[in-house]
Amino acid sequence: MGSEELKTTALKAPVCEVFFSYQGEGLYAGLAQIFVRFAGCNIKCGYCDTAYSLKVSNKAQYYTVQSLLKKIKQISSKNKNNFYKKTSVSLTGGEPLIYADFLAALLPGLKKEKFEVYLETNGTIPENLKKTIDFCDIISMDFKFASECGKSFWSEHKRFLEISAKKEVCVKCVITNKTLLSEVKKSAEIIKSVSKNIPVILQPSIDKSVPHIKNLYIFRSEMKKMLPFVYVMPQMHKIMNYK
Numbered sequence: 001m002g003s004e005e006l007k008t009t010a011l012k013a014p015v016c017e018v019f020f021s022y023q024g025e026g027l028y029a030g031l032a033q034i035f036v037r038f039a040g041c042n043i044k045c046g047y048c049d050t051a052y053s054l055k056v057s058n059k060a061q062y063y064t065v066q067s068l069l070k071k072i073k074q075i076s077s078k079n080k081n082n083f084y085k086k087t088s089v090s091l092t093g094g095e096p097l098i099y100a101d102f103l104a105a106l107l108p109g110l111k112k113e114k115f116e117v118y119l120e121t122n123g124t125i126p127e128n129l130k131k132t133i134d135f136c137d138i139i140s141m142d143f144k145f146a147s148e149c150g151k152s153f154w155s156e157h158k159r160f161l162e163i164s165a166k167k168e169v170c171v172k173c174v175i176t177n178k179t180l181l182s183e184v185k186k187s188a189e190i191i192k193s194v195s196k197n198i199p200v201i202l203q204p205s206i207d208k209s210v211p212h213i214k215n216l217y218i219f220r221s222e223m224k225k226m227l228p229f230v231y232v233m234p235q236m237h238k239i240m241n242y243k
Helices: 003-011 066-078 096-112 152-162 181-194 211-224 236-240
Strands: 012-023 032-038 063-064 087-093 115-121 136-142 168-173 200-204 230-232
Touching: 012 066, 032 066, 032 096, 063 066, 063 136, 066 096, 087 096, 096 115, 096 211, 115 211, 136 152, 152 168, 152 181, 168 181, 181 200, 200 211, 211 230
Parallel strands: 032 087, 087 115, 115 136, 136 168, 168 200, 200 230
Antiparallel strands: 012 032, 012 063
16 A cells, blocks of 8 residues: 555545435536535634534544545445436535545545536635645535625635636625625625626525515626626525425
8 A cells, every 4th residue: 555545544534414415506406416514614604504514523424535435436326317417426514625635535536436526615715725626527616705704705715716717616695684785796896807707696595684685686786787697596405495
């Protein structure tokens, strides 16, 4: 066993759950996927709908690269008739890029097995994205606003988009009753500075912080002045009550 293989064997990451379901957000809503939800996040947002994944609790299971790949292949085999062309694997959390070294070891194995890699990320750790970008097919990146997350990440988001631009990327902005028009306009400016063709999803919160429909109209109208592809889309899995 070589040194690189030994290193890969030693790597572990905490995972809350690995399961089959359908994507409920963004442009790929309805896509059959295998979800790998990593435990732990580098920020905390008021609207988070997977609060159980924010910290590494004793409920998280530590996987090696080999054991996680085996788990994904088992789920893929059980659900092979549900996938369209390629089997799509969503890496989500928490924040998966916290474990960039683990992902850098896992993703080549996923690609070797012909899986499509769909990265769901808060877009705040651009340096970690560099370690994994070559093995990602689709990147779904959140813009995090200070009104709900305590601070803004404008420079990190811009750098993240610049790195992501060579891949298929879309941006999601969760809109709550606290979201400011200035935040929406600033995000549009940053996205346009990288590429005006990056699609944007305005995702209204459906819990206690649901925004007023009038604000959604205003926010989208302002974004459309700068970007051609702006959509308002709720979380379908919340509406349909599936995982």
